[in-house]
Amino acid sequence: MALVGSWQHGLFGCFDNFGTCIVTYLVPCYTFGKNAEAVGDSCFLCGAAYFVPGLNLFALLSVRGKIRERKGIDGTFVNDCCAIILCHPCALVQEANEIQCPGSQFMARS
Template structure:
């Protein structure tokens, strides 16, 4: 019989002015997922050809896809442009941009309790950099994020999703 880890709940209090309810809910989800067994990736490592546009952008200019992924994984603390520029700089100066991008794969796996595989994160990014970036991008989309619009607009959309506008005032008409 396989041993299972007990699930633990971590509850974060929301204090006025500290963070929005959406971010607190995301923090609760992350705390729970860190204690859960690993879930599968929503797409395979070599499913990058399902979206030809994303595949081409990532193959020819991986700094764009990386920047979008990094902004969401960092929860908006670094911008898409900053992450993408640093990636491009590392690529042009050293050719070791895969070391930088593999750290974001590790962060993402930790945030969403995703399994390691088919080998360690650095090996995945060293051998299959474009495929790994596409897989990470698609995982964020599957989890309800739109990497195209960045972290802050994603949070605004999530906060506004529960709000319903009241119907307009209707007058008598013929």
């Protein structure tokens, strides 16, 4: 288990969960919607926002920030922007892996 303050899976740890990786590369809006749902946002609305330029960046940054905040992960808005813009699919997989980690507070939500 990773220390508090860091991601449990690295940005380029896409293949830590091969199933999530494949789904994200084929249907990234689905992974984004599920990530959003885990932090209390609407899966459908965020999945739809994924297709609207500008709004998608705002939504992606918002969800990533909420995940970091809930898990106590160190990071900044600028780091989030770089991860999302430069390696978008990897950032989505990293967020999904963080949510799916055993013992994660996200798993307890229904």
